[in-house]
Amino acid sequence: MFAAYAARIDPDQPLSALELGERPEPEARPGWTTVNVKAASLNRHDLWSLTGAALGPVPLSGVEVTEEQLPMILGSDAAGIDEDGNEVVLHNVIGQTGYGLGPDETPAMLSKQHYQGTFAERVRVPLWNVVPKPKELSFEEAACLPTAWLTAYQMLFTKAGVRPGQSVLVQGTGGGVATAAIVLAAAAGLRVFATSRDKAKLKRARELGAEGAFETGTRLPHQVDAVIDSVGAATWSHSLTSLKPGGTLVICGTTSGTNPTEAELHRIFFYELKVAGSTGGTKEELADLLNFCAATGVRPVIDSVLPLDRAREAFEKMAKGGMFGKLVLTV
Structure with a gap:
């Protein structure tokens, strides 16, 4: 074959x-x-x-x-x-x-x-x-769906546990996970912000449902309930500072490297932030994602x-x- x-x-x-x-x-x-x-x-x-x-x-x-x-x-x-x-x-x-x-x-x-x-x-x-x-x-x-989209689904709804009406920042739009996170979050009634260093990708993010799309590292209009990050070291600090007290940073990749300049542990404990990892999703989550796409028209x-x-x-x-x-x- x-x-x-x-x-x-x-x-x-x-x-x-x-x-x-x-x-x-x-x-x-x-x-x-x-x-x-x-x-x-x-x-x-x-x-x-x-x-x-x-x-x-x-x-x-x-x-x-x-x-x-x-x-x-x-x-x-x-x-x-x-x-x-x-x-x-x-x-x-x-x-x-x-x-x-x-x-x-x-x-x-x-x-x-x-x-x-x-x-x-x-x-x-x-x-x-x-x-x-x-x-x-x-x-x-x-x-x-089985890897990038399933990872984004788990990051949003299982790891971060976000609900309709809450807000999320998606770092590094353009890649498979980040793109999926924007579409899924918008379809679920979340307020979505996205970042990239590419102006064309920022334009696409807005077209996909992002309320705001900004140059990487830009201060957001307000802090968010969750951050979806597949970039790693380059966006670590911005991800933490973008979170509301009690917010959740979910990481699924480190395309920019694994070692941020500073761990910023003081910010994590002082603001009671949560940091979670994701490497995919379960079979049950995949079935839920397939049904979500079928029911909502998300593609x-x-x-x-x-x-x-x-x-x-x-x-x-x-x-x-x-x-x-x-x-x-x-x-």
Whole structure:
């Protein structure tokens, strides 16, 4: 079957490690099902996988990648048709509940450790990982949800616990999680502010429902109940100062680095702020997100859709950072 995969790792020139071509069909396993992939979406960890940083059980954990893991089909998000003809979306953490694991296997995302990914004509997953796709969503739209959009959903409604009428700041608009957070928050009746260093992205944020969109680091018109941050060190201080007393900062990434200049612990304890982390979401949250999109008409923001045999173009665009929303591959 045709696939896009990491043939090796190259920390300096990751795109040189990406190859497109034939890979073996997924092996049959008891309690698993084969899904014919119709659409799959890219996430930044797919690019990091080519450097070796995200092929271990926990992305960027420093766990050494072994030769046995390569070649590895990339991709963790997909929608397709299962063996019974059902339209489905994949929850991308294999073994999250222990279901479907072998004796020497540990829970991990698709395209990590033992589990080949979704940038292929077919992928095999435990039956537990299959979630019905609402008929209202296209395969391309549904394929955007299991990582970036699910992370944003969990950050807003589980970790921050925000309610309609409250306010939220989304740092670094343009990326998958930040874009999702703006759309979901606006649809849920929240007052949304967004930041970016790119004027075009700020304009798009307003079009998606942000009440205000500002240059990164700008003082907001008022403090907010929650901050959604995937940027890390560069926005840490601004995120904390933007919170109301008792507010919540939720972090899902550190694209600007992991070590802020100052921890500002005094601000955290004095204003009784909460700091929470998020690395995705549960199968139940994915089902809720799918139903939310189907019921409200909310749809993922898609930057571009390319066929699988043009996957290299999508990886190049992600590496340059010029996209707004999700990059989708169709099979």
